[in-house]
């Protein structure tokens with residue numbers, strides 16, 4: 325068993341605005357972005373959506389899926405890729 329030092333939970337104050345753009349350049353096909361602020365919500369892979377929450381949590385969900393944007397709180401829904 326590897327030991328894991330838990331970090332103190334921090335509210336979602338992080339801002340990845342400009343960073344996300346440069347990282348995801350050219351790979352927008354599989355990305356699911358907020359319809360309002362274009363923040364990256366998740367990535368499609370093999371018919372599922374890979375969601376990354378704050379604090380290192382990751383989720384795999386099947387379509388249709390809904391997610392609330394961490395940035396602007398807009399409800400986004402996706403039923404087909």
Ligand SMILES: [Zn+2]
Pocket residue numbers: 358359360361362363393394395396397398
């Ligand atoms: Zn948003």
